[in-house]
Amino acid sequence: MLKRDQDGCCWLSFLVLPGFNLRCLEASLLYLDQLNTLAEQPLYRWALLSVDDATPNDVGGLVATHYQHHDPDNLVVCAGPVAIEYRDAEWQHWLIRQLTLGCVRELLGEGLTNGLPAELDIGFCKQVCNSPQSDSSHGGVLGQHLPALRLLGLYHRAFHAQNRDASRLQRVVVLMCQNLEKPLKVSALAASVHISLRQLERIFHRHAAMAPGRYYLKLRLLLARDLTLATPLPISQVATRCGFSSLAHFSRCYRSQFGIAPKKDRLANGN
Numbered sequence: 001m002l003k004r005d006q007d008g009c010c011w012l013s014f015l016v017l018p019g020f021n022l023r024c025l026e027a028s029l030l031y032l033d034q035l036n037t038l039a040e041q042p043l044y045r046w047a048l049l050s051v052d053d054a055t056p057n058d059v060g061g062l063v064a065t066h067y068q069h070h071d072p073d074n075l076v077v078c079a080g081p082v083a084i085e086y087r088d089a090e091w092q093h094w095l096i097r098q099l100t101l102g103c104v105r106e107l108l109g110e111g112l113t114n115g116l117p118a119e120l121d122i123g124f125c126k127q128v129c130n131s132p133q134s135d136s137s138h139g140g141v142l143g144q145h146l147p148a149l150r151l152l153g154l155y156h157r158a159f160h161a162q163n164r165d166a167s168r169l170q171r172v173v174v175l176m177c178q179n180l181e182k183p184l185k186v187s188a189l190a191a192s193v194h195i196s197l198r199q200l201e202r203i204f205h206r207h208a209a210m211a212p213g214r215y216y217l218k219l220r221l222l223l224a225r226d227l228t229l230a231t232p233l234p235i236s237q238v239a240t241r242c243g244f245s246s247l248a249h250f251s252r253c254y255r256s257q258f259g260i261a262p263k264k265d266r267l268a269n270g271n
Helices: 022-039 089-101 117-127 145-159 165-177 186-192 197-208 213-232 235-241 247-258 262-268
Strands: 012-018 044-048 062-066 072-077 103-107
Touching: 012 022, 022 044, 022 165, 022 213, 062 165, 089 103, 103 197, 165 197, 165 213, 186 197, 186 213, 197 213, 213 235, 213 247, 213 262, 235 247, 247 262
Parallel strands: 012 044, 012 072, 044 062, 072 103
Antiparallel strands: none
C-alpha cells in the first residue's frame, strides 16, 4: 500500500531513467492534479528524480532532484520500452536500498532490470513482481490497490508509440484526462485530431489493446477508486465527479473493473 502522511497525502517520487517519454509523465501529473481538485484536498504530491545530467531538469514546471539527495516514501521507477543496461554502481546500490526499505511502488518499462546485478533482479521479483494483486500488462507492475499508479501503465504504451499515430494518440489521451468529470463523446475525440472514429479505434486497439471508449472508462474508474479509498466523499458524489449520471451504472462498472462494489471496497480498506 502507498505510504501517506498524517494528513492523508501521499508523496510520489518519479525516478526518470533514460529513454522514458516525459510526455507520459506530464499526462500522469495532469491526472493527479485533476484528482486533487476533484477530491478538494491534496491526496498526492510529487517529486521528480534524475539519475544523471541527461535527464531534463524540468517536467511541467517540476524541477528534478538528483536521486542521491532524496529519500522517497513511494518510489515510481520510470523506464522506456527498450531494455537498456544501467551499470552505475552507485545508482544500483541506492535502488537496492529502496527495495530493502520497501519504498518501491511501481516498476514501469520493459527490461528495466536487464544488465543489473542478480541481487537487484531478485529484489524486484520478491518485492514488486510477486504481489498477488500484480498486473504486468502495459510494461508495468501495476498493483490493484494503487489506482493512481495504474494510470502510468495505461499511458506507457500510448506515449511510447513510435509511428505517425503517436502524436494523435497522445493528444487524445491528454484530452481524456482533462475531461474526466464531464466525458466527451469518442466521436468528438476523433474529430479533435482530425480523423474518423474508425481510425481512432484502430489506433487505440493497436497501441493500447482496447477501444478508446474502454480506455476512457478505465481512466474514470481509476479516478473513482482513488476518490473512494482516499476521501470520505459519498459514493454518489464520487460517481458524479467521475462522469457517471447513474449511480447504479457506476456501481456495475466499478464492480466489473475491480471485482468489488465501491461501498464494500471502501469498508474492506478500512475507510
